[in-house]
Amino acid sequence: MTPGARVSAAIEVLDAIAGGLAAEQALTRWARQSRFAGSKDRAAVRDHVFDVLRQKRTAAHYGGSEAGRALMIGMLHGQKADLDALFTGEGHAPMPLSEEERRFPQTPEDRATNLNLPDWLLPLFDTALGEKADAAALALQERGPICLRVNTARIEVAAAQELLAEDGVQTRANPLTAAALTVTEGPRRIRNSRAFIDGYVELQDAASQAVVAGLPLGGRVLDYCAGGGGKALALAMDPSRQITAHDIDPRRMSDLPLRAERAGVEISIADREQVVADGPYDLVLCDAPCSGSGAWRRAAEGKWTLTPDRLTELTGIQDQILDAAATLTTAQGVLAYATCSLFREENEARVDAFLTRHPEWKATRMDRFDITSEGDGFFVAQLTRD
Ligand SMILES: C[S@@+](CC[C@H](N)C(=O)[O-])C[C@H]1O[C@@H](n2cnc3c(N)ncnc32)[C@H](O)[C@@H]1O
Structure with a gap:
């Protein structure tokens, strides 16, 4: 595919996303319909799409709307790309820019647009990160490290x-x-x-690894929100731990047995009934469902689809998970609470609320990992009974 044809494909995928498909679904559908595309083409189209999603607000500002073509034009203009070399109308390249499309507005003046954030998220960034807020939002516009x-x-x-x-x-x-x-x-x-x-x-993201690396060694360990099992596998690198993985949605753990076998480690998978019967555990890790804001470089749609209502719903789920996990922790045990969120509401505020509900517990550690060129944004707290 020519560079222009890749831009056309990205426009098609962005339009499918605007029509309601998730980014991954839209990319998969395009790839299935485009058997001629090689792996480099697929990677280039994917990069275009995710570059736009990370910078959608400035792309729409420069491009004039949220249509796929406008977003691509706006994003490429922001990157100072040679638009006339891409929008040639030849072969599968998109049509040349119209006079109107060439009239680019000035650099945006408001902070939220420049930081590529929805307005309502700006105060959350400020509250959680203070003077580091702008740097974090700007970091979310870049590709994350592998x-x-x-x-x-x-x-x-x-x-x-x-x-x-x-x-x-x-x-x-x-x-x-x-x-x-x-x-x-x-x-x-x-x-x-x-x-x-x-x-x-x-x-595995390096900050996600660092969260696990700071947890106590040995003992019976429950990964209460195991998902695909990234943290359970990292926990299992310590052979003196006995690991059980649980998730409210067991389908999320379907690859875990294979991954554990490949890694040469043992992880038992347990449903809620079994977890209660086998508990309590010396260490219970709750890698709770969250906004994912610390990882929005990789899943940039989240930045635009998160709503205040969803955030409130998530904090309720986080409270319930902590309460349930506390009952599964031994008297001397550690309850670890982690998120890949940047927001106070999902991090320190959840720990504070837990300590208010359960005054017999105290926080012995709270660590934040900033979004950097080394890793995603993460939060982890370790709680023990007094
Ligand atoms: C952030 S993901 C876990 C990622 C995983 N620990 C990893 O490192 O790959 C959160 C997981 O929590 C699960 N979850 C949501 N509500 C839960 C609940 N009430 N109890 C247990 N797991 C829950 C979700 O299904 C999801 O898989």
Whole structure:
């Protein structure tokens, strides 16, 4: 595909998203209908679409509307791309820009547009992050790093780096935690690399790894909101832990047995009844459902689809999860609460509300991970009984 044809494809996908499809669905549907597109074409179209979603407000400002074509024009104008070289009307390239489309407005003046945030989120960023708010919002406009977790139960970090390099995946150490690597070259080769197939490395954000790396070692551990099992697998790198994974939606854990087998670790999967029967546990991790705002570089739609009502609903769920998980924690045990949210409402405020409801508990640690070129935004608190 020519660069212009890739832009046309991105416009088609953006229109499908505007019509109600989720970004991943829209991309998959386009890829199925476009068998001629190679893997580089698919990656380029995907990059265009996610670049726009991360910067949708400025793209709409420059492009004049939220239609796919306008968003692409606005985003590429913001990137100072040569629009006339892409919008040629030749082959599958989009039609040349009209006179009206060439009349670009001045740089936006209001802060929310410049930061590519909906207005209502600005105060939440300010409350949670203070003087770091703008930097966090700007970081959300960039692509996130691709990170790996070395399965240190089975291989040393340097040996894993060598193995990856043999398959064309170059990495560097990530400062957030010892087992984390940042991929500097060959990210698309990871899934076919020996290191990945043989379970020596897993794809996992470095801050997500750091959350787990700070938890106590050993004992009986319950990952109460295990989802795909990223944190359960990271917990399992400590062979002295006995891990149980649970999720209200067991389908989310469907890949976990295979991933555990690949990693050479044991993780039991349990439903709520079994978890209650087998409890209490020395460590209960609640990696709670949240806005995902710390990871909006990777799932940029969330920034535009989150609503105040949904946020309130999420905080209610987070409270319920903490209350339920507390009853599953031993008297001397640790209850860990984590989110990939930036917002106070989902983080410190949930811990405060829990401590008000349960005065016999105290917070022994609270850590925030900023969104950086090393990892996503995360929050983790460790709670124990007095
Ligand atoms: C942030 S995701 C977990 C991600 C996962 N820990 C990882 O690292 O890959 C949150 C998970 O919580 C689950 N969940 C939502 N409500 C729950 C509840 N009341 N009890 C247990 N799990 C719940 C969701 O189904 C979702 O899979």
